[in-house]
Amino acid sequence: MSPEIPTYKTNMMDVTQPRNAGMDWHEQALDLTRGIAAYVNCPLVAGLARVITKHPNADIANAFNHKQVACKMWALDRLFESCGGRFGRIWVLGGWYGVLPAMLFNDARFDIAAVDSIDIDPEVAPVARTLNREAGDRFRALTADMYALDYAAERPDLMVNTSCEHIADLRAWLALLPRGTTVLLQSNDYFSEPTHINCVASLAAFEAMAALREVRFSGELPTKNYTRFMLIGTV
Numbered sequence: 001m002s003p004e005i006p007t008y009k010t011n012m013m014d015v016t017q018p019r020n021a022g023m024d025w026h027e028q029a030l031d032l033t034r035g036i037a038a039y040v041n042c043p044l045v046a047g048l049a050r051v052i053t054k055h056p057n058a059d060i061a062n063a064f065n066h067k068q069v070a071c072k073m074w075a076l077d078r079l080f081e082s083c084g085g086r087f088g089r090i091w092v093l094g095g096w097y098g099v100l101p102a103m104l105f106n107d108a109r110f111d112i113a114a115v116d117s118i119d120i121d122p123e124v125a126p127v128a129r130t131l132n133r134e135a136g137d138r139f140r141a142l143t144a145d146m147y148a149l150d151y152a153a154e155r156p157d158l159m160v161n162t163s164c165e166h167i168a169d170l171r172a173w174l175a176l177l178p179r180g181t182t183v184l185l186q187s188n189d190y191f192s193e194p195t196h197i198n199c200v201a202s203l204a205a206f207e208a209m210a211a212l213r214e215v216r217f218s219g220e221l222p223t224k225n226y227t228r229f230m231l232i233g234t235v
């Protein structure tokens with residue numbers, strides 16, 4: 001004789017009125033992110049929860065969407081392979097909400113003294129500081145135009161610019177860097193995005209535009225809507 005299968009009575013109110021019916025997406029995202037941070041014991045995810053709480057208007061879901069994260073994981077993997085994991089100071093130009101520094105600090109392969117995230121938009125620095133709070137004084141978020149910085153004064157070990165599609169003249173920016181500076185650059189062929197003012201059609205076009213003296217890595221990462229290109233080398 002087959003075991004009796006229990007039956008459950010379902011109140012239609014349970015189906016049509018879930019517990020979260022009155023909560024907005026923001027409250028739910030905060031609950032979920034806090035839960036994930038506790039479960040994985042991850043400072044980066046705890047930082048995302050802080051950003052959701054303190055900066056409800058920040059576009060953090062866009063900055064940390066799965067495509068952005070995949071592109072930055074790719075950057076970290078290839079950087080480690082090409083240059084190792086020990087750095088003094090790193091500058092991230094066009095650093096937005098400081099996601100890349102947070103991923104660097106959270107990655108056990110890397111031993112980094114300090115990361116500065118520099119962006120022309122004054123609204124992003126407070127968010128980047130909130131995200132990277134646990135890095136303490138190893139992290140700074142600065143508001144500046146990357147074309148107006150004195151790159152010879154501080155001479156960081158590495159310049160990261162994953163926002164090359166957002167700046168008008170990549171060559172003019174690279175010309176500001178002292179000869180021999182190590183750079184990690186990303187761009188893409190996502191021409192239809194209105195904020196992208198300087199996309200490239202191919203990896204060869206990106207290589208030609210950057211004209212690095214030495215190339216340690218050159219590659220592309222196809223995603224659903226566009227291909228991302230990356231160069232690691234020296235100017």
Ligand SMILES: C[S@@+](CC[C@H](N)C(=O)[O-])C[C@H]1O[C@@H](n2cnc3c(N)ncnc32)[C@H](O)[C@@H]1O
Pocket residue numbers: 068093094095096097118119120121124144145146147162163166167
């Ligand atoms: C949308 S975000 C970053 C996108 C990129 N895919 C990424 O995640 O690295 C581009 C950033 O570049 C910044 N930016 C644009 N021109 C800049 C400049 N001249 N100096 C510094 N930051 C700049 C913008 O303010 C923006 O925060």
